[in-house]
Amino acid sequence: MKYSVTTSSVLKAKTDWLVVAVSADQKPDVLKGLDSDGLKLIKDVLATGDLKKKAGSALALRSIPGLPAKRLLLVSTGEKDQLTEKEFRALSSTILKELRSGSAKSATISLAGIEIEGRSSDWLVQRLVIDAEYSGYKYDTTKSQSAKSSLNQVAFIVEERKQLNSAQKAIAAGMAIGSGVNYSRQLGNLPGNICTPAFLAKSARELARKSPKLTVKIIDEKEMKLLKMGSMLSVSAGSAEPAKLIVFEYKGAPKTEKPHVLVGKGVTFDSGGISLKPGAGMDEMKFDMCGAASVFGSMASLIELTPKVNVVGIVGAVENMPSSTATKPGDVVTSMSGITIEVLNTDAEGRLVLCDMLTYAERFKPQSVIDIATLTGACVVALGGPATGMFSNDDELANQLTASGEQSGDRVWRLPLWDDYQDSLDTPFADIANVGGRAAGSITAACFLSRFAKKYNWAHLDIAGSAWISGGMKKGSTGRPVGLLVDYLLQKAK
Numbered sequence: 001m002k003y004s005v006t007t008s009s010v011l012k013a014k015t016d017w018l019v020v021a022v023s024a025d026q027k028p029d030v031l032k033g034l035d036s037d038g039l040k041l042i043k044d045v046l047a048t049g050d051l052k053k054k055a056g057s058a059l060a061l062r063s064i065p066g067l068p069a070k071r072l073l074l075v076s077t078g079e080k081d082q083l084t085e086k087e088f089r090a091l092s093s094t095i096l097k098e099l100r101s102g103s104a105k106s107a108t109i110s111l112a113g114i115e116i117e118g119r120s121s122d123w124l125v126q127r128l129v130i131d132a133e134y135s136g137y138k139y140d141t142t143k144s145q146s147a148k149s150s151l152n153q154v155a156f157i158v159e160e161r162k163q164l165n166s167a168q169k170a171i172a173a174g175m176a177i178g179s180g181v182n183y184s185r186q187l188g189n190l191p192g193n194i195c196t197p198a199f200l201a202k203s204a205r206e207l208a209r210k211s212p213k214l215t216v217k218i219i220d221e222k223e224m225k226l227l228k229m230g231s232m233l234s235v236s237a238g239s240a241e242p243a244k245l246i247v248f249e250y251k252g253a254p255k256t257e258k259p260h261v262l263v264g265k266g267v268t269f270d271s272g273g274i275s276l277k278p279g280a281g282m283d284e285m286k287f288d289m290c291g292a293a294s295v296f297g298s299m300a301s302l303i304e305l306t307p308k309v310n311v312v313g314i315v316g317a318v319e320n321m322p323s324s325t326a327t328k329p330g331d332v333v334t335s336m337s338g339i340t341i342e343v344l345n346t347d348a349e350g351r352l353v354l355c356d357m358l359t360y361a362e363r364f365k366p367q368s369v370i371d372i373a374t375l376t377g378a379c380v381v382a383l384g385g386p387a388t389g390m391f392s393n394d395d396e397l398a399n400q401l402t403a404s405g406e407q408s409g410d411r412v413w414r415l416p417l418w419d420d421y422q423d424s425l426d427t428p429f430a431d432i433a434n435v436g437g438r439a440a441g442s443i444t445a446a447c448f449l450s451r452f453a454k455k456y457n458w459a460h461l462d463i464a465g466s467a468w469i470s471g472g473m474k475k476g477s478t479g480r481p482v483g484l485l486v487d488y489l490l491q492k493a494k
Ligand code: BES
Pocket: 270, 288, 345, 347, 348, 349, 350, 374, 375, 376, 377, 378, 380, 435, 436, 441, 464, 465
């Protein structure tokens, strides 16, 4: 998609769709100078009350006298002067649904009258671009027919010339974040028989080839054995697909600057292993690599935006399967850190992958480490889709992530990591068990990880509820939390 920004009048826009905001008093102010036949037509249409006053409602008109635009979309901004963010999301989604519904190629969106509580007009442009990119992605890789929308050009009209420069930057940021989000969604949506650990390793090499600032190293099982990653390897033990450890390095700042590390859970299919999952909905465990996908997506955004920051991305890619070589409940494995782990449940495999990645991360002497994982069903129960569960051993890091969540609309909610929860991981047969009791499942999972993240500032993001939409025709990866992570890393580059 091509984007532009201008200050020229809506009355001059030669476009397939002109989008104009209408306030509660039903006056489309920007159309003031339109010729009288055109104005009368619009007034008469509005007088019918067909355009609902609820923010995000819309009415599509065609062939307005005096207006060069082929179609006109009137959208309500509601009863108040400013939109809430939820109202803005509704407005943005109505607009994009309409723009993409037919054969239109171009659109011009007037931003006059669209104001959001506490947000700048640049924020609004960036968000509209991200939304436009998001709505332009449709999974079709394994479909024999594809239906792509024809929209390929969007222009924004701002009121003042001094807005042009920063709006242009907002467009660039929105495009980079949008394409990172969509890349992440695509990897998430691919079926487990295509998106294997080896496929992720190949994709990582392809991504790194796109920029001199990005390098990648793939560590195979043989080398993992040398590194003593016994915990990670215990997860791939039952699978015919060999595990891959993928290490990205994005170098945007001088070497002397310590990196921020992202660690992604990349379980390309989670059957549960010997502790086999029930059949219903098991297909959705192809999304168990969405943490890894968010690392890929973030790297893709970084190489487009080239911020001055160093970022390491570590992905543990592995398939969790039952077989005669699989790890069994009661088996004890030794992690890279030396901590021994009793595997009481082979379906609590994410933490077994992450713990070795967290130990591996130490060698980068990181400023911060953030792991991203579809870790617990309990997190879906606790927070559902709107918020990612966050845990951290550092208040400043937690506060920064909370702020980035608000800024990007990709929100997190902090849950406690108190010592009181740690004892549930005690076992007579190893240093630590891989599961606690039934209670507080997301917290005890985070407690497990915290044992391996003592040497740096660390946050754990449980995206089990936010990474994909479950069931039905809406089923699919959301690309979260790429928006959150990129915002956080851009803040670090400032
Ligand atoms: N990948 C799952 C977590 C999950 C389940 C995410 C459902 C999204 C939806 C993870 O590997 C898992 O199986 N966790 C277990 C842990 C339990 C055995 C302690 C769970 O949540 O049931």
